[in-house]
Amino acid sequence: MPLFAAAAKHLHARRTTLRAVALCAGMVLAQAVSAAPAALRVGDQSGLVQTLLQAAGEAQTPTLPLSWHPFPAGPALLEALSAGAVDVGVVGNAPPVFAQAGGFDIRIIGVADGAQNNNALLLPQGSTVQQVVDLKGRRVAVAKGSSGHYLLLAALRQAGLSPREVKIAYASPIDAQNAFASGHLDAWAVWYPFVGQATAHGARVLVDGSAWPETGLNFTVASGQALADPQRARQLGELMVRLARAQAWATAHPDAWAQALAGSTRLPLELVREMLAHQHLRYVPIDPSIIALQQRLADAFAAERLIPKPLQVEQVFDSRFNSLLPQPD
Template identity: 30%
Template sequence: MRKFLSIILLLTLILTIVAGCAQDKAPNAATEDTSDKKSSKDLVVRIGVQGSGGLFGKAREDQLFEKAFEQYGAKVEWVEFQSGPPMTEAIAADKLDFAGLGNMPVITAQAANIPFTIISQALAGNKNVGIVVDAGSKIQSLEDLKGKKVAVGKGTNAYDFLLRALAKENIKVEDIELINLNPDEGQAAFDSKGVDAWAVWEPYLTINTLSQKGRIIADGELLGLLSPSYNIVRTKFAEEHEDLVVTYLKTLNSLLEWELANEKEAVERYATERNLPVALMEATRQRALPINIPVTEAIIQEHQKTADFQYEIGTIRQKIDVQKVFDNQYIEKALQ
């Protein structure tokens, strides 16, 4: 009997030790389940911007993102672009992590299976894109563009706006002569009257209208067409560094708060950067006020309509479900 009891006690002791070992290992097992999260130490975060000044110019000067990421041991590299399409190409090549860009480059990128995620809305999209003509031009409407040279950057939100605007007025793309130009080239062509019209975004619309060089014949508000802009992140980066994505959006929010609280200083700063009158920069902000908010279902539905239109006319080669690239979790955490 004593021998039997000894065996029972021995087995109990062994089971206790095994259970204790299992408990010791449990936290490690949980850690392994989230092993796709990587350390940010010595990571270089590539942030894409269009141009060197503006809101991000302030951020670069004050090293706001550098200071925000420093707590994670991460560094920042700034990469400049003239428009959105090269940004998505850089994301596809794993050479860019964050970008702010218009709706059309986003649609084209998804159709090309580029792995990115939309993390917030950056512009409302009702007046930030339009078509401008020379102040002395006889062109008064979209109908008058038939047979005329129209400058636009292919693949940009202005390109999407132009195509949708023409379709709404039952005008064929073949009825106009499209000239593919980036903003710098477009401005030069517009100044020299090398083109009859220019589809472009802010601040170029306001620069050319308030300087009395041109006038707007169509924009989103006039035609009821939205061209929202978004903040996006390389999907794998977001999966591995969720904390940095939230920090990026929080830092952007702090920038926008500074801009609103110091609007006079901000506008004067932006005007100086572009060597433009302050009044002109104030007007630009009225047409394209930057935001950083969750993307609503209504905007997503509008984005889907735009994607469907681009598929129908053959601009993109596959039909896409845009819902798959929107994720508000990061901006919602940043706003808490």
């Protein structure tokens, strides 16, 4: 009996030890899981940001896991940001103006400059128009509240024309593309890749955005909720560093970037190469000059009553990540 009692006691002690070891292991695993950062939710249009980071070798790391959420256009992405459905995304210059006018809880945390030539005012093949003033009384299509819309307003203003002196037809790029190709429009304000597709079929560029530097800005925009969370804010800072490095890589390696982008978007490689030849994007600090450029957009849209009242755009800029950007050589 003593032998069996001793064996039983030993077995009980061993089981107790194993349970303690298992409990400790479970606690360590739970702590490790809880310590792992939650994925930063990135809103993406046409997979462009994801493709850029992957092509540049700046895709997610253990310290910056990313989850990707597709959106058809900037306004929908910013609405999701304001609602807290995503944390960050990249959009053009016009959507933040309308988001701010709508009271959206968003902040511009990064700026890429150098896409001025991405927008153009196009004329159909055979058009007799030689300068912008010749558009008086003619039918011009544009997507309302877009970067192309701002280019049209700026070009008309420079030519001494009021928007009411031309017949502006608001249409999505796809609808306008069909109307333009069938000869129902005298001009079309739009951006790449639609510019390249139209010029390949005989359209002519009347003006592009080169005279208006404000048309060349792309914005990285974060939700107010994400910026208020310390862990999310740290992730946003790391994302800004990676985006800046990735964009620098893309600008320095246009052919490799064109092939990656063509594969992602399924656009013809030559069209993508042409589009990228009109862009020289680089991330720049948020400073008064950048804010002043964006103010021009807001003022133009307010003057045409496209937004209900004038805005002070500096209210939606957040420059906390400026110091993380690579310094120019």
